[in-house]
Amino acid sequence: MFENRDFLHQMNQEDMFLKELADEKIVEKAFENIDRFNEKYRISKFILDKDIEKRLMVENGLKIS
Numbered sequence: 001m002f003e004n005r006d007f008l009h010q011m012n013q014e015d016m017f018l019k020e021l022a023d024e025k026i027v028e029k030a031f032e033n034i035d036r037f038n039e040k041y042r043i044s045k046f047i048l049d050k051d052i053e054k055r056l057m058v059e060n061g062l063k064i065s
Contacts, residue, residue, distance in 0.1 A: 008021045009021060
């Protein structure tokens with residue numbers, strides 16, 4: 001998701017790049033926080049797909065035991 005994004009410059013609320021350079025340590029810390037969140041709270045795509053599949057089957061009148 002972030003692989004093609006240039007994090008060298010900061011971005012404002014209107015998605016415009018600023019002239020000031022981003023602090024490398026702050027950018028690294030943000031990615032660490034994202035990784036930590038994903039490790040703790042992210043639901044795998046497989047589990048999510050299975051849940052959606054079961055919900056659709058129930059909506060279509062199939063019984064799941």
